[in-house]
Amino acid sequence: MSVNTELPPSFIPTLPGHSYTDATIFEQEQTKIFEEYWFAAVRSSDFDGPGSFRTVDVGRENVLIVRGRDKKLRAFLNVCRHRGARVCMEKSGTGQRKLQCGYHAWTYALDGSLVAAPNLTQMEDVDRTQYGLIPVHLREWLGYVWVCLADEPPSFEDTVTGAVAGRLGDDDIIEGWKIDQLEVGRRITYDVKANWKLIIENFMECYHCATIHPELTEVLPEFADGYAAQYFVGHGAEFGENVSGFTIDGTAGVDAIPSIAPEHDRKYYAITVNPQVFINLVPDHVIFHRMYPVAADRTIVDCDWLYLPEVVASGKDLSRSIELFHRVNEQDFDAAERCQLAANSRAYANGGVLVPSEHHIGLFHEWVSQHLDAGVGHA
Numbered sequence: 001m002s003v004n005t006e007l008p009p010s011f012i013p014t015l016p017g018h019s020y021t022d023a024t025i026f027e028q029e030q031t032k033i034f035e036e037y038w039f040a041a042v043r044s045s046d047f048d049g050p051g052s053f054r055t056v057d058v059g060r061e062n063v064l065i066v067r068g069r070d071k072k073l074r075a076f077l078n079v080c081r082h083r084g085a086r087v088c089m090e091k092s093g094t095g096q097r098k099l100q101c102g103y104h105a106w107t108y109a110l111d112g113s114l115v116a117a118p119n120l121t122q123m124e125d126v127d128r129t130q131y132g133l134i135p136v137h138l139r140e141w142l143g144y145v146w147v148c149l150a151d152e153p154p155s156f157e158d159t160v161t162g163a164v165a166g167r168l169g170d171d172d173i174i175e176g177w178k179i180d181q182l183e184v185g186r187r188i189t190y191d192v193k194a195n196w197k198l199i200i201e202n203f204m205e206c207y208h209c210a211t212i213h214p215e216l217t218e219v220l221p222e223f224a225d226g227y228a229a230q231y232f233v234g235h236g237a238e239f240g241e242n243v244s245g246f247t248i249d250g251t252a253g254v255d256a257i258p259s260i261a262p263e264h265d266r267k268y269y270a271i272t273v274n275p276q277v278f279i280n281l282v283p284d285h286v287i288f289h290r291m292y293p294v295a296a297d298r299t300i301v302d303c304d305w306l307y308l309p310e311v312v313a314s315g316k317d318l319s320r321s322i323e324l325f326h327r328v329n330e331q332d333f334d335a336a337e338r339c340q341l342a343a344n345s346r347a348y349a350n351g352g353v354l355v356p357s358e359h360h361i362g363l364f365h366e367w368v369s370q371h372l373d374a375g376v377g378h379a
Helices: 023-034 156-168 173-177 196-204 214-219 221-225 309-314 319-342 361-370
Strands: 039-043 053-058 061-067 073-077 114-116 135-141 144-148 183-192 267-273 277-282 285-295 298-307
Touching (some): 023 285, 039 053, 053 285, 061 144, 135 156, 156 173, 156 267, 173 277, 183 319, 196 267, 196 319, 196 361, 214 221, 214 319, 298 309, 298 319
Antiparallel strands (some): 039 144, 053 061, 183 298, 267 277, 285 298
């Protein structure tokens, strides 16, 4: 069976099918993308106080993030320097006064320094400062903890804040939502049986919106035309004429974020930050996605709905605004899983095509291909 590779001008090629299923390619992506770029690991407010910690898989590594006695957050590889045992086995905890490996009781302070080990005093030639936990680069922005495993991380300004500014058209626009001051009204974790790239590709385009997102296109009618807001720099999709809020039924939402500019009212903005973050901005809340690739055909997605602190504290019913994007998520993830099921088919061996409203996804494909070995790029 042969596939015609001559494409009309309206079409550009996608990645080949094996890019979404091959374990070797996924391993390369873990190494060359997720372990080299800034990765939004956790929400800063998930840390209650000194001694609270979280462990997160980043690429092939497990990263331990802990709040120290000085209240600063620090990140380390979750690996004991003695025999390589994992230090913290739990995903989270609070009130830790120290970090102790359960194998031989090597003990580390909350700043990662080695403070004790059995018989260590008899080893006078050992410099404890050289055997602390291995640190990982950490930045806080938008109320999230971003980590990078690279020895020399890429510029945060170029790869993270720059991506947001490039989408919105200005460096300061995102600050209007004061995302770092919002609180989590709801967090839903999705276990998606699809490759992480399929999820990003879906989020970037709206050619599918009229087909699978009836609730979303009722609120944002222009999405029914097939062009996503991300296709145009600075563009926000306007609410429908009779729509009062970004809710499942178009009725009014909760208290709007007062610091956003008037020109951003009654609009929706979507932002992709490679390789694993989606940010969705509406007048009264923010929806923040973090992806955690587990395998070539499996991705965990954490989705936070963020609101003004007083809205969360008031106990107001948030279900109508949460339900809208929860349905969008389920619809999108179902679509990604459909694609995953067919990615190994001979009909998709050379990939598929992108129509004009999807051409910007080609830039994402180029970005991925630039980081991988020869032969992974376009067919």
